[in-house]
Amino acid sequence: MSDTATRTLGDEIVATPMAPASGRAKLLKMLVPLVAFAAMLAVPIFVEPFWTQVGFGVFAAAIGAIGLNLLVGTTGQLSLAHAFFLAVGAATYCYVSGESGGTATEVGGLGLPPVVGMLCGVALAGLAGLLFSPIAARLRGIYLGVASLGLVFIGQHLMNTLEEVTGGFNGRATPIFAVPGFSFGSSDPDLFVLGIPFGEAEREWYLGLFLLAAAWWFAHNLLRSRPGRALQTLRDSETAAAVMGVNVQAYKARVFLLSSMYAGLAGVLVALSIGAIAPESFTLEVSVLYLAMIVLGGLGSVGGAVAGAAFVSALPVIFQRYADVLPLLSQPGQGGLSAPQGARILFGLTIIAVVLFQPAGLAGLARRRPRRPARTTSVAPSTAPAQGSTP
Amino acid sequence: MSVRVERGAGPTAAGDRGIPPLVVRDVTVQFGALKALSEVSFTVEPGTIHAIIGPNGAGKSTMFNVLSGVYKATAGDVRFGDAVLTTLRPHQIAKLRVARAFQNIALSGTQTVAENLMLGRHHLTAAGFLSAGLRLPKATKEGRLHGQRVREIAEFLELGDKLETPVGVLSYGDQKRVEVARALCTEPDLLLLDEPVAGMNAEETRRMAAAVLEIRSALGISVVLVEHDMGMVMGIADRITVLDFGRRIADGTPEQVQSDPEVIRAYLGSGDDTEESSA
Structure with a gap:
């Protein structure tokens, strides 16, 4: 009587190989990412240092945006504290790898290798996230956003008062990154590729590129696996996730920890990119800009976060450079619309446009092609009548 | 009208899998002044299909929320074997192989059917943030292994060709089936189905009823069913508990319940109904 009985749960596993079409799509x-990565490797040979510098700034922001997107886009937990975790990473790196003494203020430093400083920056940002995670685990959505707001102000206060670590209000210079035997500064060793001198900008491009690739790969894997599925369900229905066996509080705490570690790494790179740290680099506005990146790029999408980061962090710099040729913009100090203001107006307009017309963000544009099931390889028994034709 | 579907192996199959009975004893749930459930008791024997029915607002969904740990009972307890479910949190209850399909579809619309179903394997798998993010061999192997079982269950519920489709674009009936399939993917000993055929047409209802019977006979598990479709309930349930205004008004076989005057009054209404509600 029941046609479903033709296939019972006790049946042998019926191997249903991936459709050949989707196999090629998989390849x-x-x-595509490999080719894109290879192309990025070649970029410093073809462009002037200005663009590699902008690129490094984009890579730094992109890592931070990926981390924030895991928390906000994937899990549905709002955080305004991202600037705080960036600051923790940046300040830790400067203190651990910087030298003491130097400028007018009494700046301390441990003088440890920069790699150690970077790892400490990530670890300490993670630790800060861990300390806050009991709160993050118990709050949801906008409530967490409000609670996390306080961290930004604590961060600002610490940046201003912990002069030995942060250099206080005036900030301190970022120690140049290096791995044993190779400095990411302008020399040591002197480096020429195809006759082009590879200075700080070119070298940092590769540093940022490799770290971003690793950060992207990790997030991409995570989203397509057990914890990633749990996080996405947490966003869509906390009750359903819990009933399916997901420990809701533990997962919220863990994703907050991971997100703050991403921010810590981004903070180190931001410090390297600017060349110095100061309280003004880690204000609430920075947190908001990171939110703008992931909304523009596409909530929950790793590639989208990177695209959003590129847009938001590169635009003001590019405006600045081409202020003389771009309409409406004025040179610094001439009154009128400055480049950062122009960029901000454009962000505002773009965000409104995205929310209205393309809620899936830049990532949604890339995904315009509708996904459809591989009907050609249907495994449904031919005896079964057409199904799924609900009113 | 009534849907007659062949009975499966029946209660006998459950014994050898060691599935314990579900014992609900004097469960009361109070929200402020409102008593959503008052001293409700019933027992789900291993391997049976046990229906909970009652008019709207009778407390059926509240009972499900207590069984799955979403609500805390104000008084009374629920035991599943040695475990006292009323003291546990939802994810701990899932570990005890109690699964639930939601009435108002609680799936992740942006994820594919396969991804939604894989969530059902959550408590059976172990890959954490680090091993998944770094794609350690044990994590990928685990995913592949469980992917096979997921495909099997999807095919059983006629979702085999929709595994890679995002759930959000599926028809309502398909989404309902994904709900049931996801619950089944947890390999439950006790399956809680909250209105699995609500909104389905007659043909889909018949097929779902057949699937539920098949699940019970093939797996030998206990099924608790909340359902408004009386034809389906009377056709497949071994035992029925009737709730009205948070109280149990009847408990017995479909035949006993159908002829119970209290039940008839609850469903058809009577003059002294208002008096009952004030209780």
Whole structure:
């Protein structure tokens, strides 16, 4: 009587190989990032240092945006504290790898290798996230946003008062990154590739590129696996996730920890990119800009976060450079619309446009092609009548 | 009208899997002054299909929320074997192999059917943030292994060709089936189905009823069913508990319940109904 009985749960596993079409699509999916990565490797040979500098800033922001997107886009937990965790990473790096003495203020430093400083920056940002995670685990959505707001102000206060670590109001210079035997500064060793001198900008481009690739890969894997599925369900229905066996509080705490570690790494790179740290680099506005990145790029999408970061962090710099040729913009100090203001107005307009017309963000544009099931390889028994034709 | 579907192996199969009975004893749930459930008791024997029915607002969904740990009972307890479910949190109850399909579809619309179903394997798998993010061999192997079982269950519920489709674009009936399939993917000993055929047409209802019977006979598990479709309930339930205004007004076989005067009054209404509600 029941046609479903033709296939019972006790049946042998019926191997349903991936559709050949999707197999080729899979290969393409793997090839595209590889080709893109290879192209990025070649970029410093072809462009002037200005663009590699902008690129490094974008890589730094992109890592931070990926981390924030895991928390906000994937899990649905709002955080305004991202600037705080960036600051923790940046200040820790400067203190651990910087030298003491130097400028007018009494700046301390441990003088440890920069790699150690970077790892400490990530670890300490993670620790700060861990300390806050009991709160993050118990709050949801906008409530967490409000609670996390306080961290930014604590961060500002610490940046201003912990002069030995942060250099206080005036900030301190960022120690140049290096791995044993190779400095990411302008020399030591002197480096020429195809006759082009590879200075700080070119070298940092590669540092940022590799770290971003690793950060992207990790987040991408995470989203397509057990914890990633749990986080996405947490966003869509906390009750359903819990009933399916997800420990809601533990997962909220863990994703907050991970997000703050991403921010810590981003903070180190931001410090390297600017060349110095100061309280004004880690204000509430920075947190908001990171939120703008992930909304523009596409909530929950790793690639979208990177695209959003590129847009938001590169635009003001590019405006600045081309202020003389761009309409409406004025040179600094001439009154009128400055480049950062122009960029901000454009962000505002873009965000409104995205929310209205393309809620999935830049990532949604790339995904315009509708996904459809591989009907050609349907495994449904032919005896079964057409199904799924609900009113 | 009534849907007659062949009975499966029946209660006998459950014994050898060691599935314990579910014992609900004097459960009361109070929200402020409102008593959503008052001293409700019933027992789900291993391997049976046990229906909970009652008019709207009778407390059926509240009972499900107590069984799955979403609500805390004000008084009374629920035991599943040695475990006292009323003291546990939802994810701990899931570990005890109690699964639930939601009435108002609680799936992740942006994820594919396969991804939604894989969530059902959550408590059976172990990959954490680090091993998943770094794609350690044990995490990928685990995913592949459980992916096979997920495909099997999807095919059983006629979702085999929709595994890679985002749930959000599926028809309502398909989404309902994904709900049931996800619950089934947890390999439950006790399956809680909250109105699995609500909004389905007659043909879909018949197929779902057949699937539920098949689940019970193939897996030998206990099923608790909340459902408004009386035809389906009377056709497949071994035992029925009737709730009205948070109280148990009847408990017995479909035949006993159908002829119970209290039940008839609750469903058809009577003059002294208002008096009852004030209780």
